[in-house]
Amino acid sequence: MWLPDWPIQRRIVARPELDGQAVVLYGREARRGERVRACSPAAWQRGIRPGMPRADAAVLAPAASAAIHFMAHDPHQDRLALQELALACGRFSPLVGLNPTDPPDGLQLDITGVATLFGGEAALLEQVAIFFRQRGYRARLAIAPTCAAASAVARWGSASTIVPPGDLSQLAALPVAALELEEGVRQQLRHLGIGRIGQLQGLSRGSLGARFGRSLLVRLDRLSGAMGQTVVACRPRPSWQVERVFEHALADRGVLEAVLRELSVRLSQQLQAGGRGIFQLEGRLVCQGGQVRTMQVVFFQPAVEPSHLAALLQMHFERLDFPEGVQRIELAAVVTAARDRRQGRLFADSSPGDAAELAQLIERLSNRLGRERVVRAELAADAQPERAYRCLPLTGVPSGESPAAGQPGRWGSLYRPLKLDSPQGIGVLGVAGEGPPAAFFLAGRRHRIARSFGPERIETGWWRGPSCRRDYYRVETVLGQRFWLFRRLPDQRWFLQGEFT
Amino acid sequence: MAVSPEQHQSDSSGRGARPGGRSSALPVEDEARQALLTRLQGRIRQLETRAPLTGSSVIGSGCAALDRLFPDGGVRRGSLVEWIESRPGGGAGSLALQFARQACRHDGMLVVMDRWAQVYPPALAAWGIDLARVILVRPNDLQEELWCWDQALRCTAVAAVWGELRQIDSRAFRRLQLAVEGQGGLGLLLRPAAARAEPSWADVRVGVEPCAALQNRRIRVRLLYCRSSAARGQVDLEWEEWNGQLRKSVPAHPGGVVAGLAHSAADRRSTGA
Numbered sequence: 055m056w057l058p059d060w061p062i063q064r065r066i067v068a069r070p071e072l073d074g075q076a077v078v079l080y081g082r083e084a085r086r087g088e089r090v091r092a093c094s095p096a097a098w099q100r101g102i103r104p105g106m107p108r109a110d111a112a113v114l115a116p117a118a119s120a121a122i123h124f125m126a127h128d129p130h131q132d133r134l135a136l137q138e139l140a141l142a143c144g145r146f147s148p149l150v151g152l153n154p155t156d157p158p159d160g161l162q163l164d165i166t167g168v169a170t171l172f173g174g175e176a177a178l179l180e181q182v183a184i185f186f187r188q189r190g191y192r193a194r195l196a197i198a199p200t201c202a203a204a205s206a207v208a209r210w211g212s213a214s215t216i217v218p219p220g221d222l223s224q225l226a227a228l229p230v231a232a233l234e235l236e237e238g239v240r241q242q243l244r245h246l247g248i249g250r251i252g253q254l255q256g257l258s259r260g261s262l263g264a265r266f267g268r269s270l271l272v273r274l275d276r277l278s279g280a281m282g283q284t285v286v287a288c289r290p291r292p293s294w295q296v297e298r299v300f301e302h303a304l305a306d307r308g309v310l311e312a313v314l315r316e317l318s319v320r321l322s323q324q325l326q327a328g329g330r331g332i333f334q335l336e337g338r339l340v341c342q343g344g345q346v347r348t349m350q351v352v353f354f355q356p357a358v359e360p361s362h363l364a365a366l367l368q369m370h371f372e373r374l375d376f377p378e379g380v381q382r383i384e385l386a387a388v389v390t391a392a393r394d395r396r397q398g399r400l401f402a403d404s405s406p407g408d409a410a411e412l413a414q415l416i417e418r419l420s421n422r423l424g425r426e427r428v429v430r431a432e433l434a435a436d437a438q439p440e441r442a443y444r445c446l447p448l449t450g451v452p453s454g455e456s457p458a459a460g461q462p463g464r465w466g467s468l469y470r471p472l473k474l475d476s477p478q479g480i481g482v483l484g485v486a487g488e489g490p491p492a493a494f495f496l497a498g499r500r501h502r503i504a505r506s507f508g509p510e511r512i513e514t515g516w517w518r519g520p521s522c523r524r525d526y527y528r529v530e531t532v533l534g535q536r537f538w539l540f541r542r543l544p545d546q547r548w549f550l551q552g553e554f555t
Numbered sequence: 556m557a558v559s560p561e562q563h564q565s566d567s568s569g570r571g572a573r574p575g576g577r578s579s580a581l582p583v584e585d586e587a588r589q590a591l592l593t594r595l596q597g598r599i600r601q602l603e604t605r606a607p608l609t610g611s612s613v614i615g616s617g618c619a620a621l622d623r624l625f626p627d628g629g630v631r632r633g634s635l636v637e638w639i640e641s642r643p644g645g646g647a648g649s650l651a652l653q654f655a656r657q658a659c660r661h662d663g664m665l666v667v668m669d670r671w672a673q674v675y676p677p678a679l680a681a682w683g684i685d686l687a688r689v690i691l692v693r694p695n696d697l698q699e700e701l702w703c704w705d706q707a708l709r710c711t712a713v714a715a716v717w718g719e720l721r722q723i724d725s726r727a728f729r730r731l732q733l734a735v736e737g738q739g740g741l742g743l744l745l746r747p748a749a750a751r752a753e754p755s756w757a758d759v760r761v762g763v764e765p766c767a768a769l770q771n772r773r774i775r776v777r778l779l780y781c782r783s784s785a786a787r788g789q790v791d792l793e794w795e796e797w798n799g800q801l802r803k804s805v806p807a808h809p810g811g812v813v814a815g816l817a818h819s820a821a822d823r824r825s826t827g828a
Contacts, residue, residue, distance in 0.1 A: 412664060412712035419692055419703060427693040431676035431686050443676040445691060465681045467799030468772060472648045472682075474675035504767060507796075534765030534773060535644035552675065554772075555640065555648035555719075555745065 055182070056153070056160040056194045056208040061132045062094050065125060067190040072123060076100055079127040080108045091127040129157050136161070139191075140288040146172075146182055151285040153205060155234070160193075160208070162201050162285045175216050183214065201283045202276035206232035225277060226252030233273040239266050251277070294330065294387035296320045303342040303379025307371075310339075310380060314371060315364045317385045322360040325387065331356020334389035334450045337367055339374070340382040347376050352425045352450035354416045356391050366421050391452040420449040438514045438522050439474065439551065469528070471538045471552030480539070482548045490527040494539065496550060504532040509541075528554070600783045614741060616653040620803035621792055624776060625759065626784040630654055634758035635732050635742040639751050639779070646774045647763035648719070649794070651743040652682050653801060655715040658741045659688055663714025666690045666707040670700050671719070682799070692718075701727045708734040708742050715741040728756040751779070758782040771796050773804055 057063055061079055066072045076097035080088045088108040100122070102111045111122065133152075140150045140161050147165050152158035165178060172178040175197050186193040196207035198217035203225055207215045210232040217224050228251050230243050242265070248254060254262065254274065263271050275281035296317050304310055314337070325332060333356060337349035349370035357363060367385075420428040429445035436442050483500075484492030490506040508527035515521065523543040530536050538552035615622045615629035622629045630636050636654070640647035659665045665684060667674055669691050680686050692707070694700040701723065707716045708731055723731075723744075735742045744757065751762065762777040771793040778788050791804035 408663075408712035411710050415706060415710040415712065416690065418706055422702070423692070423694055423699060427695070429691050429693075431679075431689060431691055433677060433680060433686065439675075439677075445676075448690065465677070466797065467649070467678075467682045468794060468796060470675060470678040470681050472652070472675055472678045473673045474678070475673055530767075530772070531644075532767055533642060534767050535642050536646070536765070536772065537644050553644045554646065555644060 055163065055196075056205070057136075057186075057191060058159075058194065059092060059094070060136065060157075060159040061092050061127060061129075063191055064132055064135050066094070070190065076102070076122040078102055078108075078111055078122055078124050080111075080124060081127040097122060132157060137288050143182075143185075146178065146185075149285050149287050151288050154283075154286075160205070162204070164285045165197065179214055179216065200276060200279040201285060202273070203279075206277060222255070222278060226250065226255060230254065233270070233277070235266075235270060235273065239270060242266060294321060294324050294328070294332075294390060295384065296324065296386075297382060297384040299382045300380070303381045305376075305379040310383070311368065311371060313383055314367050314385075315360070317383060318363040318367060319360040321385050321387065322358055322363060325358050325390065325393075329393055330387070330390040331358045331393040332363070332387045332390055333357075333452055334387070335363065335367070336386050336388050337370070338382075338384045338386075339376060339380045340384070341376050342378040342381050345377060347374050349374065350425075352417070352420050352447075354413045354420070354449045356393050356452070358393060366417060369418070369421050389450060389452075416448050420447070425450045436514075437512050439470070439512070439526075440476070468554070471536075471554045473553040473555050474538075474551060475553075477540070477549035477551045480548050480550045485548075488525075490529060490539070491548065494529075494548065494550070496537075501531045501533075501535070501537070503529045505530045512540075526551075596783070612739070614654055614658050616650075616801070617657055618653065618792065618801040618803075620790055621650075621653075621776065621801065624778050624788055624790050626781055626786040630741065630759055632658070632741055633736050633739040634782075635728075635735055635744060635756065636759045636761065637744050637746050637750065637755055637757035639746045639748060639760065639762045641748050641762060641764040645763055645765040646772065646794075647761075648745050649682065650761075650763055650774065650776065650792075650801075651717060651745060652679070652684065654741065655717045655743055656683050659685075659714035663740075664688050664690055664712060666692060666713050666716045666718075668692055668694070668700065668703060668707070668716060668718025668720070670694050674718075697722055701731075704731055704742070705734050708740055709738055710740070711738050713738075713740050715743060717743040717745075719745040721747055725754050725756070728754075732756040732758070755780070766791065768793065768804075771804075 062077055065077060065079070072094075074096060075094065076099075077094040078090055078097050079092045081091045083089050086107075090102060090104050090106045090108060090111050092104055093102045093111075097111075100114045102114055102122070108124065112124070114122070136152055136158055140152060143150045143161060143163060147163040147168050149164035151162045151164075153160040153162060163182075165175070169175045169178045172181055179195055179197060182195055183193065194208045194213060196204045196211060196215045196217065198204035198207055198215075199219040203217055206228055207217055207224065210228045211224065215224065229249055230251055230253075231240065232251065235243075243249075243254075251274075254270075259271060262274075272281060276283045298313055298317060304313075321332075321335075331353075333353050335349075335351040335353070337351065339347040339349075341347065349367060351363070351366045351370060353366070416428060425447040428449065429447050431443050431445050434442055434444050481495040482491035483494070486492075488509075490503060490508065493500050493502045495501070506527045506529040509525035510527075511523075511525050513521065513523045524540040525543060526538060526540045528536060529539055536554035537550055538554065540549050540551060541547070542549060612632045613627045613629040614632060636651070638647040638651045655665050665688055667679070667689055670693060672693055674691065676686060676689070676691070679689060692703050694703045700720070704716060704718075704720065707713050731742060751760075757780070759781050760779040762779050764775045764777070766773040766775050773791065773793040775789060775791050778786065781787075792801055793804040794801050
């Protein structure tokens with residue numbers, strides 16, 4: 055996606071009254087004074103061109119009625135605004151990045167496997183176009199199998215083009231300028247009369263490489279997809295972040311631990327100043343070879359004490375192995391909350407000492423096993439047994455609501471098994487009509503059923519996809535063991551799902 | 556809570572009780588001697604376990620017949636209890652849960668160890684466990700599992716730890732026992748039948764065997780070992796089908812039970828169990 059004249063567009067969207075007016079952005083350049091960096095179409099018509107001294111451009115404003123709006127160029131703000139847009143485009147794709155040009159003037163969306171959610175590529179393209187139009191931006195869009203092709207077609211092709219995979223004919227018609235080559239190479243090509251990409255594709259790779267350098271081949275390969283190009287995701291930068299870059303890579307664990315402690319102190323100071331506590335902390339160790347090791351530290355309560363942060367970081371660090379020396383360490387607080395916020399009910403009736411002990415236990419367990427493995431359970435209103443509850447991690451998030459105390463069980467104690475597994479197909483014997491079997495086989499053994507209770511019919515809503523229709527039986531074998539079986543109604547097959555241990 | 560020998564006798568069948576020992580009625584003049592013995596036994600227990608025995612340190616199940624099986628009238632805080640289920644689906648988990656429920660009725664959390672992600676929270680709630688007091692822990696491997704048990708048992712805010720532990724070596728077992736003893740929690744370990752032959756550091760070992768019955772859910776509970784006590788015994792219990800109430804099993808119709816047992820023996824032969 056290309057946003058033509060991005061710096062100008064941004065100003066016009068911010069101040070709609072400038073639309074259609076001559077807008078000129080200027081910047082101060084060393085030894086050359088103030089020069090025009092970009093101008094709106096209206097300014098262009100007046101003869102203003104980028105690179106012109108600002109004073110010359112000012113002369114071209116003949117009357118006060120059609121004044122030229124001079125503004126200072128601010129590339130940093132341009133980039134930030136583009137990043138904002140990239141984040142907003144997260145609704146269309148999980149992976150959105152800025153164009154790799156310098157400065158960036160558009161966005162790249164990886165829509166692999168996403169288009170079906172929007173009703174096809176054409177519909178997605180239309181929705182993205184509407185998204186930008188509503189915000190007042192002029193965007194040129196294209197969908198293509200590679201980043202480079204999409205970028206080239208968006209700039210130089212017809213509007214809203216979709217290039218199907220494997221079709222290079224549309225690319226062949228594009229001018230060589232779409233390859234974004236260096237000025238020298240471009241001039242050489244012009245001298246040789248090569249104006250289209252198709253003409254280049256007709257030449258042998260060997261001669262192209264020898265004459266124009268490797269960069270031309272790289273650009274061509276990126277265009278065709280022979281060489282991969284990644285979209286560098288644009289993510290919101292955590293606002294609480296500290297880092298330390300080393301001149302020489304460090305491999306000594308003791309030293310690295312000391313650095314982690316120091317960073318913990320610095321991060322803690324930042325958080326204290328902002329009145330925040332951490333729920334999730336991400337530590338990144340960037341190794342010499344570019345490999346990154348991450349540590350996800352989670353907290354049960356908003357944490358701010360440097361020793362506390364360092365102790366849990368240490369737990370992760372101990373189990374980390376890094377192949378080479380570490381060049382940079384970053385710590386970022388990914389999830390934070392106001393510090394006066396406390397987890398509620400879990401401790402409501404326990405002493406402060408116990409509460410601290412429990413928080414410590416939960417944090418130790420969560421950081422060793424992973425936060426998804428230390429959870430609390432909550433009953434859910436769902437007929438399907440395996441969906442009748444949900445598990446919520448205890449750490450890493452400020453808990454919105456405290457768990458409801460004493461949720462009563464909805465069944466009698468003997469009605470639901472304490473051990474529930476995913477349904478396992480079993481062989482049965484002696485099924486009489488709609489009733490339960492007389493025996494079933496489990497792990498090569500025959501279990502004769504002495505008594506059974508049921509059926510309990512469980513059906514789920516059609517709106518949730520493939521519906522589930524089952525007849526459940528609690529069965530007691532002749533040895534007194536109790537199991538939970540069900541018959542799947544559509545195909546009459548039998549499954550074992552639980553054990554009343 | 557002390558239990559009189561007479562009471563104990565009434566719940567122990569002949570097989571589990573010591574022959575001719577504590578069960579015989581004592582003359583009145585021997586009361587002083589008996590009191591001395593009890594005091595000395597208590598003292599030995601104190602020396603062994605550090606924590607003094609107080610009224611609140613014994614947890615009952617809520618079922619008198621079951622509690623009488625234990626010399627202290629329940630299981631003591633700060634101890635490990637092994638529940639050995641002779642067959643899958645035998646009811647040991649539910650029985651141990653009765654103690655877990657009582658242990659964290661007023662205070663403290665229940666940590667449920669669930670390495671195989673099989674524990675079904677709605678069933679916990681159905682057994683009267685407050686899910687707001689439950690922490691479900693799902694370790695990835697045996698090493699983590701043992702570490703989690705150790706950590707949870709060491710935490711004073713945890714009233715009980717309940718979960719299946721299929722495998723544990725003697726050294727790790729001893730570590731758990733020391734962990735729980737120091738903090739006064741309760742470790743309820745559900746063990747497979749094979750564990751009965753393994754060495755154990757549990758303070759109490761209980762065997763649970765499901766029984767065939769014509770009504771209700773019946774189990775036979777055996778006290779296999781109790782630290783610093785020679786008491787052994789067994790009791791037949793049953794859960795009422797409609798409300799899950801645990802009570803002592805009363806054979807309603809002798810013929811019915813005999814028929815049931817015969818049925819069970821015949822099946823054992825046929826399945827090779």
